[in-house]
Amino acid sequence: MVTYVLRRLLQSIPILFGISIIVFAIVHLAPGSPVDRFRTPRVSPEMIAALVRAYGLDQPLIDQYIKWITSFVQVWNPAAWGYSFLDGQPVIDIIIQRAPATLLLMGTSLLVTIVFAIPIGVLAAVRQYSWVDKIITTLATIGYAMPSFLLGLYILYFGGVVLKIFPLFGFQSLGKKNDYADIAWHLVMPVLSLALQGIAAWSRYMRASMLDVLHQDYVRTARAKGLPGRRVITKHALRNALIPIVTLLGLTVPTLIAGAAITETIFSWPGLGSTFVNAVGTRDFPMVLALTMLGGFTVVMGNLLADVLYGVVDPRIKY
Secondary structure (H helix, E strand, C coil): CHHHHHHHHHHHHHHHHHHHHHHHHHHHHCCCCCCHHHCCCCCCHHHHHHHHHHHCCCCCHHHHHHHHHHHHCCCCCCCCCCECCCCCCEHHHHHHHHHHHHHHHHHHHHHHHHHHHHHHHHHHHHCCCCHHHHHHHHHHHHHHHCCHHHHHHHHHHHHHHHCCCCCCCCCCCCCCCCCHHHHHHHHHHHHHHHHHHHHHHHHHHHHHHHHHHHCCHHHHHHHHCCCCHHHHHHHHHHHHHHHHHHHHHHHHHHHHHHHHHHHHHHCCCCCHHHHHHHHHHCCCHHHHHHHHHHHHHHHHHHHHHHHHHHHHHCCCCCC
């Protein structure tokens, strides 16, 4: 297992290198420039040209890439990922400041997804073709198909405007710093927005996996021996049905990151997702590049985690 993990980590290096080239090219070749926000009648062309030189945007693209990537890998240096064009702060410091909010949102959403999706999927499989199964399947299909931004807006409207129960935006209320109950109250709607789609997707996977296991010979044998139905499901069928579901843990992380960018923007959640959207809008190249590379690294590690977990839960898999 250790050899396999090390081999996969070495294989991820050229993958991340390729991602860096593609991301850098897309960011710099896309329309717009970081200095566009300064183009007003009061700003002279000479000042714009000075800003272009200060940002290093007048250099050839290949030179900019080499300078950026050689600095980017020096993660021990606080200035390795550059400085934000928007406020001049080190990009690493901004990411460290915003990461806890995103990790809290993603972690809570994943926990809620697991707690609810697995029992719902098992119930739908055990009650196959019943009205319970039909309702669960219908709601799961609707939740899975609904765009995340639309779902977030609906939740924001009903929870914050119609019902007026939950706060409309932010991480915590003014004057309530480090009030964990207040943070949890702000967390409800963003988590619900992310978790509902996760529950919809996971419950469908769980239902399909459970149905496949329930038709296996060893389950029929357990029932023929007279074991109680609940014991057959929980002790014999559920464990094997969870094998493909466990691998979703690693593959779900990139999906949560993508969803967090939309959800954090809708609910003004001060995390990495909203920071990325703001950086794209302001052409903050160092921030966009750093967050995109961080996302690419997370995708690679998520796939590695999925493969490792698959081998852990299924003894038949040998690496």
